[in-house]
Amino acid sequence: MARVLTPRAEDFPRWYQDLIAKAQLADNGPVRGTMVIRPAGYSIWERMQAEMDNRIKIAGAENAYFPLFIPESYLKREAEHVEGFSPELAVVTHGGGKQLAEPVVVRPTSETVIGEFMAKWVDSYRDLPLLLNQWANVVRWELRPRIFLRTSEFLWQEGHTAHATEDDARSYARKILHEVYEDFMVGVLGIPVVVGRKTNRERFAGATSTYTLEGMMGDGKALQMGTSHELGQNFAKAFDISYSAASGGVEHAWTTSWGTSTRMLGGLIMSHGDDNGLRVPPRLAPIQAYVMVVKDGDGVTAAAHKLRDALRDAGVRVGLDDRVDTAFGRRAVDAELKGYPVRIEVGPRDLAAGNAVVARRFDGSKTPVPVADVVGRVLAVLEEDQQRLHDEALAFRESHTVEVSTLADAIAATATGWARVPWSAVGVEGEAQANGQGVTVRCL
Amino acid sequence: MARVLTPRAEDFPRWYQDLIAKAQLADNGPVRGTMVIRPAGYSIWERMQAEMDNRIKIAGAENAYFPLFIPESYLKREAEHVEGFSPELAVVTHGGGKQLAEPVVVRPTSETVIGEFMAKWVDSYRDLPLLLNQWANVVRWELRPRIFLRTSEFLWQEGHTAHATEDDARSYARKILHEVYEDFMVGVLGIPVVVGRKTNRERFAGATSTYTLEGMMGDGKALQMGTSHELGQNFAKAFDISYSAASGGVEHAWTTSWGTSTRMLGGLIMSHGDDNGLRVPPRLAPIQAYVMVVKDGDGVTAAAHKLRDALRDAGVRVGLDDRVDTAFGRRAVDAELKGYPVRIEVGPRDLAAGNAVVARRFDGSKTPVPVADVVGRVLAVLEEDQQRLHDEALAFRESHTVEVSTLADAIAATATGWARVPWSAVGVEGEAQANGQGVTVRCL
Ligand SMILES: [Zn+2]
Numbered sequence: 001m002a003r004v005l006t007p008r009a010e011d012f013p014r015w016y017q018d019l020i021a022k023a024q025l026a027d028n029g030p031v032r033g034t035m036v037i038r039p040a041g042y043s044i045w046e047r048m049q050a051e052m053d054n055r056i057k058i059a060g061a062e063n064a065y066f067p068l069f070i071p072e073s074y075l076k077r078e079a080e081h082v083e084g085f086s087p088e089l090a091v092v093t094h095g096g097g098k099q100l101a102e103p104v105v106v107r108p109t110s111e112t113v114i115g116e117f118m119a120k121w122v123d124s125y126r127d128l129p130l131l132l133n134q135w136a137n138v139v140r141w142e143l144r145p146r147i148f149l150r151t152s153e154f155l156w157q158e159g160h161t162a163h164a165t166e167d168d169a170r171s172y173a174r175k176i177l178h179e180v181y182e183d184f185m186v187g188v189l190g191i192p193v194v195v196g197r198k199t200n201r202e203r204f205a206g207a208t209s210t211y212t213l214e215g216m217m218g219d220g221k222a223l224q225m226g227t228s229h230e231l232g233q234n235f236a237k238a239f240d241i242s243y244s245a246a247s248g249g250v251e252h253a254w255t256t257s258w259g260t261s262t263r264m265l266g267g268l269i270m271s272h273g274d275d276n277g278l279r280v281p282p283r284l285a286p287i288q289a290y291v292m293v294v295k296d297g298d299g300v301t302a303a304a305h306k307l308r309d310a311l312r313d314a315g316v317r318v319g320l321d322d323r324v325d326t327a328f329g330r331r332a333v334d335a336e337l338k339g340y341p342v343r344i345e346v347g348p349r350d351l352a353a354g355n356a357v358v359a360r361r362f363d364g365s366k367t368p369v370p371v372a373d374v375v376g377r378v379l380a381v382l383e384e385d386q387q388r389l390h391d392e393a394l395a396f397r398e399s400h401t402v403e404v405s406t407l408a409d410a411i412a413a414t415a416t417g418w419a420r421v422p423w424s425a426v427g428v429e430g431e432a433q434a435n436g437q438g439v440t441v442r443c444l
Numbered sequence: 445m446a447r448v449l450t451p452r453a454e455d456f457p458r459w460y461q462d463l464i465a466k467a468q469l470a471d472n473g474p475v476r477g478t479m480v481i482r483p484a485g486y487s488i489w490e491r492m493q494a495e496m497d498n499r500i501k502i503a504g505a506e507n508a509y510f511p512l513f514i515p516e517s518y519l520k521r522e523a524e525h526v527e528g529f530s531p532e533l534a535v536v537t538h539g540g541g542k543q544l545a546e547p548v549v550v551r552p553t554s555e556t557v558i559g560e561f562m563a564k565w566v567d568s569y570r571d572l573p574l575l576l577n578q579w580a581n582v583v584r585w586e587l588r589p590r591i592f593l594r595t596s597e598f599l600w601q602e603g604h605t606a607h608a609t610e611d612d613a614r615s616y617a618r619k620i621l622h623e624v625y626e627d628f629m630v631g632v633l634g635i636p637v638v639v640g641r642k643t644n645r646e647r648f649a650g651a652t653s654t655y656t657l658e659g660m661m662g663d664g665k666a667l668q669m670g671t672s673h674e675l676g677q678n679f680a681k682a683f684d685i686s687y688s689a690a691s692g693g694v695e696h697a698w699t700t701s702w703g704t705s706t707r708m709l710g711g712l713i714m715s716h717g718d719d720n721g722l723r724v725p726p727r728l729a730p731i732q733a734y735v736m737v738v739k740d741g742d743g744v745t746a747a748a749h750k751l752r753d754a755l756r757d758a759g760v761r762v763g764l765d766d767r768v769d770t771a772f773g774r775r776a777v778d779a780e781l782k783g784y785p786v787r788i789e790v791g792p793r794d795l796a797a798g799n800a801v802v803a804r805r806f807d808g809s810k811t812p813v814p815v816a817d818v819v820g821r822v823l824a825v826l827e828e829d830q831q832r833l834h835d836e837a838l839a840f841r842e843s844h845t846v847e848v849s850t851l852a853d854a855i856a857a858t859a860t861g862w863a864r865v866p867w868s869a870v871g872v873e874g875e876a877q878a879n880g881q882g883v884t885v886r887c888l
């Protein structure tokens with residue numbers, strides 16, 4: 001097959017860009033740093049949203065929607081907060097044909113406005129816990145944009161919760177970490193994330209603990225796939241989220257926040273992509289099985305439609321490609337680029353022998369299968385290849401992680417992967433030293 | 445029952461505001477004209493999205509996401525367009541801590557940016573039709589905001605499609621109108637919308653035909669619930685969306701656009717709400733059946749949980765209220781405000797007789813039902829009351845619409861409702877005269 005993408009080994013960042021363009025996942029938007037998410041990319045994001053949203057609701061949080069525009073004064077309420085964000089803000093100065101009396105900021109996060117409303121809504125201990133989540137776009141001006149990974153506008157979910165006790169807040173931040181994020185990333189994305197706590201140096205401004213999920217990408221580097229924060233009473237004090245306790249007396253609430261974003265699309269590409277394109281894990285895939293008419297012939301199109309219907313009836317998310325006026329080779333390259341887990345190729349020659357060809361995206365293998373057995377085979381392949389993608393990523397991570405005992409060895413190891421090193425051999429000073437060499441302590 | 449809301453007959457706009465506040469559907473945001481959609485309101489919007497999105501996908505359109513920020517120059521491309529929007533624009537002049545070289549506009553619609561990308565993506569007739577939809581927030585600065593009806597930021601879906609022929613574009617604009625919008629509004633919202641075409645005076649700038657769906661609200665006024673536009677080749681020429689035809693030669697495409705928004709939440713409230721609060725049609729309702737523990741007692745909470753589980757197993761979307769430390773009367777008022785179609789009240793006295801009380805939000809009726817029959821009864825009530833809400837709204841519309849033959853009679857009739865009048869008795873001049881008296885021709 002002709003070379004479609006720059007090989008990963010040659011230039012990993014270039015391969016990433018090529019893949020996004022050729023699989024038609026996204027384009028750069030007209031304003032620098034923004035992106036257009038095309039149907040092939042957006043349909044994957046919708047499946048991420050559906051799987052995550054279901055888990056978030058089971059964890060008890062309710063969705064709401066807070067405004068895009070935030071008064072500038074809100075961001076100044078929480079000093080640590082504004083320092084972190086001000087160089088990244090987009091500011092609206094004109095509205096309705098006039099200069100605004102007070103400029104408004106396009107939300108870089110809804111933390112402050114949600115804090116403000118939580119203070120209004122929380123009155124007594126009976127109103128707690130208050131568990132909110134929002135799916136929205138946010139803006140953080142980005143000087144070195146990279147599609148999905150760092151864009152001036154991105155899509156995300158942000159959870160914000162208020163609790164009566166520190167214990168309750170802590171266990172909720174961890175519940176989201178494990179039962180929503182880790183469960184989704186390992187079980188659906190097939191990415192064996194390492195889950196742990198950030199060092200004081202790396203944690204979110206204003207948080208008392210930041211939990212992180214770190215995935216290893218195909219270049220051996222780490223990508224932060226999501227975070228969950230305990231905010232102690234810091235935010236509740238800044239926004240006066242207080243409640244009358246069952247025992248009488250007024251107390252400040254304990255809050256958490258947690259988020260994941262379209263960055264997960266970048267993580268998906270860099271974890272599972274290969275030199276032929278994307279490989280989407282079956283449980284995530286918007287199209288799990290892709291029935292392709294190789295070329296016209298006796299009963300071929302009818303057989304393809306029947307297979308499509310049978311797969312759909314078996315609960316498989318299925319697509320059909322019968323565009324026989326486009327060369328099959330070109331369509332097959334496109335299907336590989338898009339990463340559909342299984343292709344069912346229906347052509348006159350195989351069909352005459354009673355077969356269709358089942359092609360697995362995971363390893364590129366192709367097997368003729370009797371038409372009557374295709375549905376069963378596809379169901380089995382989807383199960384198996386979900387697991388194999390995960391296991392391959394885990395084996396890759398393990399082979400690119402070394403156990404070392406000194407900071408110097410750890411820094412050396414990060415040239416090709418990760419190092420696991422005792423925190424006692426690093427410490428606050430060692431961390432500063434490693435940062436100076438472009439190495440970060442990702443996870444305790 | 446104590447008066448909870450301003451009665452509709454006393455002050456309809458006040459009743460509307462009261463209902464939104466007391467049912468906790470939404471709040472005003474901190475920036476004038478913006479809104480916070482609270483969980484009780486947002487969960488209804490999510491159900492609207494799910495039902496609409498499913499129909500949009502069946503109609504063949506694919507979801508994508510285009511950027512929030514649009515270069516100012518894009519809006520100037522299409523002269524009619526910018527005139528319509530410029531007094532409503534929010535303009536970002538600062539980003540990343542600096543003044544921007546070219547100000548960017550917060551999208552009032554994505555029409556221009558989607559036009560730009562369609563031009564890039566469409567090459568040959570094989571790329572057509574191109575059927576795109578987007579769920580997003582948009583901003584149109586609003587001087588007289590009203591929650592859900594007119595807000596500076598609102599949520600919507602906007603569809604944009606390009607076709608090879610005028611016929612194909614026309615039939616797609618009508619397909620969306622009938623198979624997506626009308627089917628959803630009549631069948632799920634239970635609002636008997638009148639579907640038709642706008643006059644030249646009322647149609648969208650740049651459109652060759654604007655189709656509309658108009659609902660009659662509880663005050664006899666019309667609300668535009670959605671629109672679908674044929675844009676001819678106007679947009680395709682402005683954005684150079686052209687394709688090489690099968691016959692050879694380069695042609696401009698024919699485009700459509702269509703949209704519905706969070707305004708539908710306003711339409712829902714004003715169509716079905718009564719003096720006790722919202723009434724959500726069963727097919728739409730996020731919570732269709734609400735099991736309430738009246739007060740503690742022998743086996744009461746256990747029985748309520750069993751009913752909740754049995755309803756859920758029967759496919760009913762069900763909520764449970766066992767907050768017995770809050771007075772039942774207060775909780776019942778709240779459930780009426782929120783408009784859950786059916787309440788199942790479980791209390792010690794009825795339970796001792798083997799019953800639970802089934803209360804229908806539609807008409808306020810309450811009937812003791814043997815516990816074993818509750819699930820069956822609830823399923824029947826959900827079916828019936830979906831239909832009854834629709835039929836009641838239809839009867840209301842018919843009793844508030846008069847057939848007249850002169851323009852003067854038509855204008856007089858709009859004091860209390862609608863008038864159906866032959867267009868030959870109105871005409872372009874009559875329409876202008878009616879507009880002068882605050883009366884619009886809604887639908888041909
Ligand atoms: Zn875990």
Ligand SMILES: [Zn+2]
Pocket residue numbers: 622626639
């Ligand atoms: Zn119709």
